[in-house]
Amino acid sequence: MxxxxxxxxxxxxxxxxxxxxxxxxxxxxxxxxxxxxxxxxxxxxxxxxxxxxxxxxxxxxxxxxxxxxxxxxxxxxxxxxxxxxxxxxxxxxxxxxxxxxxxxxxxxxxxxxxxxxxxxxxxxxxxxxxxxxxxxxxxxxxxxxxxxxxxxxxxxxxxxxxxxxxxxxxxxxxxxxxxxxxxxxxxxxxxxxxxxxxxxxxxxxxxxxxxxxxxxxxxxxxxxxxxxxxxxxxILDSDVRTEIYGALDESSQAIGRVKIGRGTTVKNSSIRGPVVIGENCHLENCFIGPYSSIADNVRLIDVDLEHSVILQEAKIEGIHQRIVDSLIGRRAHLGAARPRPKALRFMVGDDCQIELA
Known part of the structure; x- marks a missing residue:
C-alpha cells in the first residue's frame, strides 16, 4: 500500500x-x-x-x-x-x-x-x-x-x-x-x-x-x-499541553494550556491558553488570548491578540487595539502611529509592512 x-x-x-x-x-x-x-x-x-x-x-x-x-x-x-x-x-x-x-x-x-x-x-x-x-x-x-x-x-x-x-x-x-x-x-x-x-x-x-x-x-x-x-x-483545543521552555519574567503569567518554545522571552505579558508560541520569540507588554498560534522568531510589543495565527519572523508593535481572527504572514511588519478605536482584523501576506496612522 x-x-x-x-x-x-x-x-x-x-x-x-x-x-x-x-x-x-x-x-x-x-x-x-x-x-x-x-x-x-x-x-x-x-x-x-x-x-x-x-x-x-x-x-x-x-x-x-x-x-x-x-x-x-x-x-x-x-x-x-x-x-x-x-x-x-x-x-x-x-x-x-x-x-x-x-x-x-x-x-x-x-x-x-x-x-x-x-x-x-x-x-x-x-x-x-x-x-x-x-x-x-x-x-x-x-x-x-x-x-x-x-x-x-x-x-x-x-x-x-x-x-x-x-x-x-x-x-x-x-x-x-x-x-x-x-x-x-x-x-x-x-x-x-x-x-x-x-x-x-x-x-x-x-x-x-x-x-x-x-x-x-x-x-x-x-x-x-x-x-x-x-x-x-x-487543534489547539485537542492537542496543546502546558510546556514552557522559554523565560517569563515576574510580571508575566501563563494561564491554562500554554506551550512556549526554547529561547522565547516574555516580559510584562499575560498569556491565556490554549496558545502555542514558537522558539526565539520576544513578547513584551502583550495580552495573548485563547486560540492563538505564534511561530518562531516573532516579535510582539504592546499587542493585544486573540484567535489568530502569526507566521515566522513577523513583527507587530504598538497596536493597542485588539487583533482578532487574523492571519499574519512571514516577515510581515505591523505598526501603529496612534491608537484607533476598534478591534482590527487582518489577513497579511509575507513580507508586507503596514502602519496604522
Missing amino acids: KALILSGGKGTRLRPLTYTGAKQLVPVANKPILWYGIEGIVAAGITDIGIVISPETGEEVKNLTGNGDRFGASITYILQEEPAGLAHAVKIAQPFLGDSPFIMYLGDNLIQNDLTPFLHDFKTHHLDALILLRPVENPTAFGVAKVDESGRVLQLVEKPQVPPSNLALVGIYYFSPNVHEAIAQIQPSARGELEITDAIQNLIDRAQPVESRILDGWWLDTGKKDDLLSANQI
Whole structure:
C-alpha cells in the first residue's frame, strides 16, 4: 500500500499569503498542514509516500518536509507541471504507484478520524475505490455523492445545482490500481481538468466495487482564512499541553494550556491558553488570548491578540487595539502611529509592512 499526497495548486483562496508560499505549508498550531496528513498516513501503517508538487512551491515543500525520515517514511516528490486536475495528478504519479493500491490525500485537508479503519474496510471488501463523505450544509459547493443504504456509491456530481444528497466528498480516497484504467478512459472536464470524480464515476458505470464511509469526526478544508483559523482552534483545543521552555519574567503569567518554545522571552505579558508560541520569540507588554498560534522568531510589543495565527519572523508593535481572527504572514511588519478605536482584523501576506496612522 502506498500513499499519494497532493501538494500543488495555486492556493488562490488564501491569497495574498500563497503568492509567496505553498498553502499546504501554512501552519496550524505551528505545524504545517501537510505534515498532519503525512503523520496520519504513517499512523495507518503506510510509509511509502509520493507527494505531488508544483513548479512554483515544490522546492519549498521539499526543503521543509525532507525525505520522510522525521516521519518514519520514505517520500518521493512528483512534479506536476500544471494544475490539470486530481486525476491528472494520479496519472503522472503512475510510475511511482505502479500496481500498488494507494490512498490519495489532498494536502490541505485535516480530519479527526483515524485512517486505519477505512483502510481495513477497503482491503477486506476488495474495493476499487472507497471514498469518505461528510454531511454539509452547502452541498452545492462540493462534489456530492448519492449512496444506497449499504454505503455503495451510485453517483457522483461535482458542485451540483440540485444536489442528490448533502454528502460531500472529503479529500481522502482509497484506490486499487484499476483507477488508472478509469483515468485513461475519461476526458477533461469543462474547466480543462481530469476530474477524479469522473474517474470514480467511470468505475461505478463499469460496475466496479465503489463504497463510501461517513466521517463522524470533524473535517476541515483549510483553503480559506476562516477555515484555517477554525482548524487552528480545534487543534489547539485537542492537542496543546502546558510546556514552557522559554523565560517569563515576574510580571508575566501563563494561564491554562500554554506551550512556549526554547529561547522565547516574555516580559510584562499575560498569556491565556490554549496558545502555542514558537522558539526565539520576544513578547513584551502583550495580552495573548485563547486560540492563538505564534511561530518562531516573532516579535510582539504592546499587542493585544486573540484567535489568530502569526507566521515566522513577523513583527507587530504598538497596536493597542485588539487583533482578532487574523492571519499574519512571514516577515510581515505591523505598526501603529496612534491608537484607533476598534478591534482590527487582518489577513497579511509575507513580507508586507503596514502602519496604522
